[in-house]
Amino acid sequence: MESIAHQSVRLCPFMRKTIASAHGVRQLKSANLAAMAEKCPVVGSALHVRGYATTAAGSAAAVARKVGGEAVADHATQESSFDFDGMFEKEIEKKRLDKSYRFFNNINRLAREFPMAHRQEEDDKVTVWCSNDYLALSKNQQVVDAMKRAMDKYGAGAGGTRNIAGHNRHALKLEAEIAALHKKEGALVFSSCYMANDAVLSLLGQKVKDLVIFSDELNHASMIVGIRHANTTKHIFRHNDLQHLEEMLQMYPKSTPKLIAFESVYSMSGSVSDISKICDLADKYGALTFLDEVHAVGLYGPHGAGVAEHCDFEAHRLSGISSVGGARTVMDRVDMITGTLGKSFGTVGGYVASSRRLIDWCRSYAPGFIFTTTLPPAVMAGAAEAIRYQRRHLDLRQQQQRHTSYVKKGLKDLGIPVIPNPSHIVPILVGNADLAKQASDMLMENHRIYVQAINFPTVARGTERLRITPTPGHTDDLSDLLLDAVDDVFARLQLPRVRDWESQGGILGVGEKDYVEQENLWTEEQLQLTNDSLHPNVLDPVLQQLEVSSGIKV
Known part of the structure; x- marks a missing residue:
């Protein structure tokens, strides 16, 4: 201290004056150093700018306090607060600059005028062409009536989590319907499929020691978040590239626990995974399979169970709601199937269907299930009715496929670039965020058609x-x-058509030389079937509630 003070006296006029008034360096030990520093023309101004200065009559207590007998800095009165609003605005501005800022349209779908909706004013009507209510069951009268009856009798809400409020007959019935749909031993309903994916994947990673997860690069955000929360080793394989997946699986002994996470229909491209071959790899290398059928339930298979059911279409059609005898089906081979109640089934919520043991394990350990308020009784009643209704209405799936084929063919004839796929998704390639937004706006304002632009991320x-x-x-x-x-919007905005993408070498199957398109999942023979072609046991099956839904007694 004395050495520093002596050196300061030689260099600083203020210190020479201060030392003289303090009658020597030794007396500095008992002086109020903070108050003295404020008087320095250089240090004092810096202290005021930084917010460290004390009042003239104050003491060092403003910048220091004692905790457990030791002096520590007191930052509560120092500097200015962090500029949260400034940070938020800066981040939003980045979104605006790179054209990824999201605008939400005010769309109010009209139950009695489907597929019409109105905007802010009720007489401002548009046609909706981008809803995930794929079968329009949200407006189905039988579904709506089931919800009304449940609400009139049991009220609006569920009363809390199932852990606290208990569950009810609607939860039991819904989980039985889901298990029967996927021909699994059990099912568990969540508030959304985002929650289901996150809860199950994260729980597997946290509870299964040394688990390695293999994830398709185009998996949904909910799966990505669940895998991140799993906090375990992960590998990302190229989209639908099973050779790349196998190369990664080969890196580990068969005894290492593994899980392959993938989707059946990828919603933004319409591409479809080869579920059977992925199951082959899972068997070969000792992996569990986790299949997200969110954009496939209701739309594929004779009973709307998804692409896994569609892989053995005839076997499931002939057996109806019963299990298929003989060899295991693709749906049997998938260990976990997740799905949503909020798209083809017209309500809201998500679920996982699997073995009795795995469902009981998730029910007992998954925080995302245990600590989340359960769905309202009316929602579960509506979802169960929607599953039953669509199961016996093969014609809904067929109509959806025919209308998709009509639109795809019409766009192809116009040279409009549609990313090729074998599913019900019609992705029109624009290739520019700003132009995609302009195209969406022009369809709305000039043609009263609502199609949302899809941008990064x-x-x-x-x-x-x-x-x-x-x-x-x-x-x-x-x-x-x-x-x-x-056609009009593409002409006005001069958006690239198929021939333009061809001249650039093509992208995503559009304009790519020698690209071979996949056949549609639905064959012509399947599209010629009728509702009477289904097994009679699907018409009004009586399902027993699942013991696992309440807890297995021992």
């Missing part, structure tokens, strides 16, 4: 698109209006 930059999803209600006359509107 939902899709990669440079692959921005318009995503169209026909339903059973989008008849040919409405489709013709859509085709004319899209």
